[in-house]
Amino acid sequence: MTPHAMLDMFRRKGGSRCIEIGRQIQTYLDGGLDPTSAAKVSSHLHACRRCGLTAEDYRRLKSALAETSTPMPAEPLQRLQALAADLAAGDTAT
C-alpha cells in the first residue's frame, strides 16, 4: 500500500481526530493540558491503538531521559550551602 493510500485509509478511520490528539500528546504527558482537554486525550489514547502506542513511545522516551539524570556530587552542594549560610549570617562581603 502506498503512503498516499495509507493516509486516505487513516483519514476514513477518523484520522483527523488522531492528528488533533497527536498534536497534544506531548503536552498531555507533561501535564500541561487543562482537565477537560486531558480527559479527551486520555479517552482517545485508550480507544485508539495507534495513538496509544505513540503515547507509549513518548512515555518510554521521557522515562529513559529521566534515568540519565545523575545525583549531584555532595561536595559542591555543601560548599554552596555554606556560602548561603555565610550570606545569611552576614559573614560574606557582597
Add this chain to the structure above:
Amino acid sequence: MADESQTNDTNPASPVTARSFDAFVGPHLPVLLRVAGSLCRNPHDAEDLVQDTLIRAFNGLDDFDGAYPRAWLLTIMRNANINRHRRQRPGLLHDATDLANEADRRNPPAPSAEDVAAAQAPAPWIADALGRLSPRHLQVVQLIDVDGLTYDEAAAALGIPAGTVMSRLHRARHRMRAHLARHPDFRSQHR
C-alpha cells in the same frame, strides 16, 4: 531561625529575609547546580555560576516578591551567566591570575571515585539519540526531561518564551522518537 525557614519554605509568597536566605535557597541548590552544569558544561564553571547566582540573589532579596522562587533564581543565573561570558572572553584576560583561572577551567580536575560511582552511563540507544540533536534542542531536553524543570523554569533559565521552549522540546522528542523507531532496544520495551 527554624521558624523563619519553615515559614518561607511552606509559603512561597512570603517575603524572604536575609537571615533565612540559606533555608530558602537550600532546596533549590541541586537544581541550580544541575542547570548550571547544562549551561557551562564544566563542573568548576557551574559551581562558580551558582556562587554568583547566590550572591546576586542575596543582594536582590528586596526586589523579590516571593513568588516562583526557582524561576526567579534561574533568571538570575541566566543573567549571571551572560555577564560571565562577557568577562571570560579571551581578549579581556588581563593578568596571571586570570590566565591561571582560565587554565583551571579548561583542565578541571578528574572526578572523584564517588562522582564516578554516582554517575550512571545512559543506555547506548538513548545516548545515540541525544547525540543527534542540535545544541538548542539538546539543551531543552536536558533542562526539562533530565533536570526536571517546568516549561516556565526552562524559559527563565534560557531567556526565551515558554512557547519556544515547548516547541523546541516537542520537536526534539519527535526527532528522537523517529530515530529510535528503528532501534530494537527501544522497540522491545513495549512492543
